[in-house]
Amino acid sequence: MANTQALCSQFKIDALNGQHVFGAAAGFVRGTTAADTFKAAIYLATATMNAATTAYSATNEVGASGSYAAGGPTVTWITPAQNAPAATTNGGSTTYTTLSASIVVTTFTATAFDAILIYNATTSKAVSVHTFGSQTITAGTFTLTMPTNDQTTGLIRIT
Amino acid sequence: MALITTTKGELDETLLEKRTGSEDNENESLQWVEYWLDSELVHRSVDMQLKKGINFGADITNLI
Numbered sequence: 012m013a014n015t016q017a018l019c020s021q022f023k024i025d026a027l028n029g030q031h032v033f034g035a036a037a038g039f040v041r042g043t044t045a046a047d048t049f050k051a052a053i054y055l056a057t058a059t060m061n062a063a064t065t066a067y068s069a070t071n072e073v074g075a076s077g078s079y080a081a082g083g084p085t086v087t088w089i090t091p092a093q094n095a096p097a098a099t100t101n102g103g104s105t106t107y108t109t110l111s112a113s114i115v116v117t118t119f120t121a122t123a124f125d126a127i128l129i130y131n132a133t134t135s136k137a138v139s140v141h142t143f144g145s146q147t148i149t150a151g152t153f154t155l156t157m158p159t160n161d162q163t164t165g166l167i168r169i170t
Numbered sequence: 171m172a173l174i175t176t177t178k179g180e181l182d183e184t185l186l187e188k189r190t191g192s193e194d195n196e197n198e199s200l201q202w203v204e205y206w207l208d209s210e211l212v213h214r215s216v217d218m219q220l221k222k223g224i225n226f227g228a229d230i231t232n233l234i
Contacts, residue, residue, distance in 0.1 A: 109223065118175055139224055143198045150177045151203075151215030158220045166223030 023106035023169045027091040047133035051114050052083035053153075056125040060140040067130045067137070077118030077150075086129065087111045094162035107165030114155040122147045127155070139167055174205050176212035181205075186212070197221060 029047075050067070054060050058071030067082060075081050091108040114127065125145040129138045146153065158164040172183040186205040193200050198220050205213040 105225075107223075120177075141220065141223065143218060143220065144193065144195065144200075146200075146216050146218070147214060148216060149204075149211055149214040150175050151213050152217075153215070154217045156217070156219040158222050164222040166220070168223060168225040170225060170227050 023104075024091050024093060026169070027106065027108060027167075046087070047131050049086050049088065049129060049138065050083045050132045051086045051110070051127045051129050053079065053116070053121070053124050054126045054128060055121075056123045056145045058126065060126050060128050062140070064128060064137045064140060066135050067128065067132070073121040073124050076120045077116060079116045079119050079121075082132070083127070084114060084116070085132075086114065089160050092160075105162035105165075105168050105170045107160060107162050107168045109157045109160035109166040113157060114153075116148075116153045118150060119148045119153055120150055121153075141166070174213055176205060176207070178207065178212055181207065181212070 052067055053073045055071045055073060069081060072081065072083075073079065078084075087110065088108050089111050091106055093104050093106045110129075123145050124147075126140055126142045128140050130136065131138060143155075157166055160166070162168065173180040174183050174186060176186075183205070186207055189204045189206065191202050193202075198218050200216055200218040202214065202216045204211055
């Protein structure tokens with residue numbers, strides 16, 4: 012038998028499930044067994060949502076119309092999973108998750124928007140920014156369908 | 171009689187000019203539909219499919 016240096020595959024799933032608090036986040040205790048509430052806010056192409064984004068902001072968010080309310084719709088995640096078998100070497104496995112349903116906004120009007128910010132509404136923490144070609148909707152429906160949830164196309168993948 | 175939600179309320183589809191199109195790139199593919207009343211755009215819907223998400227690489231370093 013031999014030991015192999017690796018970032019444990021279980022860590023990647025546990026990180027997505029909030030099982031680790033590395034920093035000195037005083038008072039940050041996760042006592043709940045329920046999933047947090049996540050939301051997806053839509054932003055204008057003039058916004059500056061990026062890796063430095065830490066939380067939801069109403070600045071340059073599309074205006075409320077139709078079924079879209081400020082802050083965006085509530086979304087849920089598919090339970091994080093890993094491609095099998097779990098690797099014995101660092102980077103050999105990929106942990107992935109994707110929103111469980113399409114984001115659908117109806118009777119909606121917005122001009123030139125090109126990103127969504129997915130954020131944890133329970134902890135007020137940003138998760139990810141996803142961009143696409145700038146779109147305009149006029150009294151219509153915007154449907155954003157998620158990619159296939161697997162280790163190569165999942166919405167969030169950690170290798 | 172199909173009704174279309176427009177900037178001018180619910181209108182009979184037969185009164186409108188329908189235009190459709192699609193786009194495809196490495197990040198997404200989409201289909202759009204527009205309805206025009208005379209020369210005015212009164213409805214536009216988009217159905218977009220993301221092709222992939224974001225990959226975050228993680229790594230550790232050797233102790234020696």
